[in-house]
Amino acid sequence: MASNYTNTTHFNDTNYFGGSHAPDSVIHYTIAAAVAMGLCLIGIVGNIIVFWYLFFRIPRNKYTVYIINLAAADLLLLTFAAILMMVNINTLVGSNPDFEGNAGFYTFLEIIYDLSLYSGMYFLTAISMERCISVLFPLWYNNYRPKTLSVTMCICLWILGCSESLIENLSCTQEDFTNQTPVCTGVEIMTFTLSICICLPLMILSSFTLLIAIKKTFRNRYPPRLYIIIIAAVFIFILSVIPFNFLWFLMYFRLLPSIQDTLGLYFAGILTAALSSTANPYIYFIVGRLWKQKSSQSIHDTLHRAFKAEEDEKEEIKCEKENTSSNSGVTNSTSCDSDRTDNSHNTNTESIV
Structure with missing residues (x-):
């Protein structure tokens, strides 16, 4: 999403900096890219551990199916964000700044990055909404919920994320983005509607519902750990990723003052998306150890406790x-x-x- 406009083949275009390079900005962007790569490595380790235990070692339930897919999306995002940052470091200070002959590879990186970002957003929305429905309509949820709903939803959300990424990166190229073509305008409105107008309100609504449920039950017992995990993951995602989605939409209509701000927004967007994906597995670990008297617990026990069915x-x-x-x-x-x-x-x- 963020990389459509800021293609690495144009980072060193002197028109972008008013006819001359801005050495200080290049240094800042290089440092930001290096920090993002380090953050990605930390997140990759955490998501691999979560995926391994939930997929192979811990019995699955309707919620761990979503978490497995979310961990896979986060792992993809972090991996390709790290590769994008390596490409951008090469663009800024490397020996082949124009990245000649590799435009197709860069587009591939963008597609997978956006696919994982959108899919992760949809998985968070789906699990938060499903938990919200289970609180608001417990009888219907327990008696009539299809057993294969989690799997079906995850497959559909992967397809939706993939379709959105392909449409955005293939129909709205860097040149189309700059010229504000009708097709590109439609694509930007589509992504803005899905993320800001649909997913954001649903995540906020479901989080408030879970908070109310926690407040009602907290006096009698500890709230379910899954509630804490969902609220924390949604909260971090909303704070770190959603604002940049909104700013990219504003940028498309030339409401940002300068290209320096655009480049800064590009790096900040990838950095915060990496932060959100990195935080998720460690939220699981922390919440899984919560309210436990003994501190020495295995990863298996911690994750099993974190995603245990409410019953x-x-x-x-x-x-x-x-x-x-x-x-x-x-x-x-x-x-x-x-x-x-x-x-x-x-x-x-x-x-x-």
Whole structure:
């Protein structure tokens, strides 16, 4: 999305800086690109761990299906953001600044980057809305929700993200973007509508609904960890990514004062998108360890606890209270362990593949 206008083949165009290069700006952009690459590496490690455990080691439920796909989208985004930053560093200070003969490769990088960005936004919206619906309409959700809804939604959202990325990068080239062609204008309006007018209100609405649910239940018990994860991930995404989507829309209509601001917006947009994708796995780790007395917990246990079905989490909290208040702790612990085993078996049986 951000890279349509700021193609690396034009970074060193002297017209962009009023007839001369701006050495200070080049240094700043190079530093920003290097920082973004370092952030991407940290995020790649975290998302690989999350994807591995959720896909291969932890029984799946209707929510972990979304998280697996979100981790895959974040992993793609971070990987291709790091490659884009390497290309941009070469453009700014490398030996082949014009990146000659590689325009097709750069377009490919843009397509995959935008695909992962849009898909991640849709996965966040979908999981937050599904959790919101489960709070507002619990009877319908528990009795009539299709078992394959998570898988179907993820497939459709990948297709939607891919289609949006292809349309934007192939129908609205850098030249079309500069000339504000009717097709490019339509593409920009489409992306603005999907991100700002649809996804943003849905994420805000669902987050407020979950916050109200937390407030109502917090006096009686700890809120479900999944609520905390969704709210935190949505909050970080809204603060870091959505504002730049809005600014890119304004930039298309020449409402930004100078090209320096445009280049700065480009690097800041990639940096904040990388920050959001990097933060997600560490949110899972932190929330998974929350409210646990023992600090030494494996990654498997942490992630399993973070994405445990709400019914199992209620049972665990109930067992912990019983064990704390009862003198016969051995008997209660055995009973709770038996219940957890049964719940885990049921989750495995109803897992969405």
